[in-house]
Amino acid sequence: MMQLLRYGVVGALNSGIGYAVIFVCMGVFGWRPVTSNIAGYAVGIVISFVLNRNFTFRSIGAAGGELRRFLLIFALAYLANLAVLLVMVHWVEMAAGWAQVVAGVVYFVLSFVLSKYYVFADRSQQRGGRRPDRA
Known part of the structure; x- marks a missing residue:
């Protein structure tokens, strides 16, 4: 949390x-x-x-790889935001202001989940390695 x-x-x-x-x-x-x-x-x-x-x-991962993944998820989250916005405005006929809010929530949730589990995921644990303890 x-x-x-x-x-x-x-x-x-x-x-x-x-x-x-x-x-x-x-x-x-x-x-x-x-x-x-x-x-x-x-x-x-x-x-x-x-x-x-x-x-x-x-994160203590390799910054270069994380940056590439970060830019990728930024683009994906933005495209999802745009798609939701267009669907809400044109198909659901939601007011544009509310559609922006819904699209923003989709962006926030998607970017957080992808950042946590893809961009900054603890890759040492996935490979069976041991990560040093942090304070």
Whole structure:
């Protein structure tokens, strides 16, 4: 349960910083919205990976492999989010605001589960190795 709470805290912090980057890029640097959005998400992905790796899941795995898996699950969770959003709006005819909430929940749950059991999974245990104890 603590991992889920930490994951939520990281997500909130990450979102705040990502939006700050987006608005600074637009307001201070005069960048276009799409360019600013890309910059904000790029910063957000880096922050999310570092904090989730070190704070949420306290991983000691190989960072390179975890980063590749993290980018993959980010793309999968985003595509699932988009698919749910489109289904809710166009087929279920749910109000767009509520559809965003449902799609966001799908993204959050899917990304947490995939991060826990795929990206930052304890691979030493899966191979029969022994992992050093952590404080």
